[in-house]
Amino acid sequence: MQAFVDRLIEQIALKESCAVVGLDPQLELLPPALLEPIYQKYGHTLESAGRAAEEFCRRVVDVVAPHVTAVKLQLGCFERLGWMGMKACADTIRHAQEKGLLVILDGKRADVGVTAQAYAEGYLGEVAVAEVPQTPWGADAITVNPYLGWDGIQPFVEVAKEHGKGVFVLVKTSNLSSGQVQDLVAEGRPVYAHLAGLISSWAEELMGTHGYSSLGAVVAATFPRDAARIRTLMPRSYFLVPGYGAQGGTAQDVIPSFNPDGTGAIINSSRAVIYAYYQPPYAEEFGPERWEEAVESAVIAMNDDINSALAQHYPQPGRRGADDLRTGSVT
């Protein structure tokens, strides 16, 4: 079974993209032309909400699939819509995988052993129903919160190992108050640096064949100096980088999340891509009726923006890695 991180690296090379599109379905922002027929049929109900989320995500997936490596589903946006939102989540996972995308669930889960195992089996693995294995969600990777220490992460690592899945541990989050815990200095180092050291050792458990581990980290674009420090502490973990786009991070800000060879990070953008239709410069050109074209333009622009910054900083190595993978000399 191929490791998650190997599948990820090969997708990045094939699509020449380290972009991830975040699927955060927010009813208030969905295009009216999509919502209205559903409201007319199912009323102003949670059933409508779930159906609208599913249709929106499915159509975004159809647009972005040729351009990106993965989608990141914001579980909270689905849970907000009740169990029908969760059904939309399940449908979206399946559809995205059918379109060749890797699916990262952004759930930031963590719990003590037994419950962490329940999350891991449920979201990444299998559940035995009277010994018949079922796949409740079947995602490719999930984000987890490290506040409970290794007990809260190990069950995810075990399931990831068994099923070729990935785990991204929160190290440095994109929000302003992230420092209240993450930047506390203990024994001369911030908490996030302690964690980076721990994760770096845990990462050995999930090493793939391209030099990276399927145990990655969430490291925000909004604190590039911290990202640079974390990068040196955990060289073999892929970084899932939020904060680019709507949250203010630029392509220059994501550069420190890459290793010196221009590999090692995937960059997420959610609202700036999926809701491009009402934001400049896309609002004027496309408007709400042509929202899917706005999504496509935005995701292509995102790829160009990041690839240009990468080419500027790493003139050769990143490209060479990609060529090697495409010609099959690295497998």
Added chain:
Amino acid sequence: MQAFVDRLIEQIALKESCAVVGLDPQLELLPPALLEPIYQKYGHTLESAGRAAEEFCRRVVDVVAPHVTAVKLQLGCFERLGWMGMKACADTIRHAQEKGLLVILDGKRADVGVTAQAYAEGYLGEVAVAEVPQTPWGADAITVNPYLGWDGIQPFVEVAKEHGKGVFVLVKTSNLSSGQVQDLVAEGRPVYAHLAGLISSWAEELMGTHGYSSLGAVVAATFPRDAARIRTLMPRSYFLVPGYGAQGGTAQDVIPSFNPDGTGAIINSSRAVIYAYYQPPYAEEFGPERWEEAVESAVIAMNDDINSALAQHYPQPGRRGADDLRTGSVT
């Protein structure tokens, strides 16, 4: 609108119980007599799994409702069963509330602002579907993870304030490796103590009328010395105490989580109560057929155990508080 913590305190007094029963439906542990008819009808499917979880939780609720204040739903156990598990979760919440129980969702959620708001609105509040307010889950309280700082907690506090709900922030968890982050010493104090100080100030936002805040904390029974320290740092927060029962904590271990007047904590037990039927001393007396009687015996024993320990340490004040509430002199 009555504050969550006031509803909680009044329930504790009326039922003379600070016990919380944890609903962790694990297929592998459900009584065969409950599972078999469902498997025969719906096969070895996730639909069966969801239906079995719902029926089990409903019947546990019916048994424990007269004896306890609240149930705590372990979200991971429902999510493990796919969206049908989440439907079972929604049904369980509604049924428990109909039976007069407060419902605490143990989701340990946290995210940056917008997504934290999605979780808070979804689980505790309302969601507008084309301006028609819907209640996706309608729980009374939720557990949250503090790793993201105030940004990750504030949206829960805002929704709790608006809808009379409660929030329990993880401070010290029951698992062995909890210290890897929580016990790191920064500026002379462990991380959990920093958090206790922060939460104590945030708690002012949600003060009820009985001297406590609806912003509580999760503080494990398995580290009683830490619990005693945290108790002094956040005197006005209710503690949700896991770790009693199956995880090894005793009634003596939960005592430090109470304030000097014998109030301020609710004690959770999950597996030792709901799966009593296969554990001593209940297995022999009841066995799997009479599993509901085993649940009832176990929950009564739990109340007696904790109330005895409380009476020993706080001979008068706790009881007096209860009497005051029952006679209406404190409202």
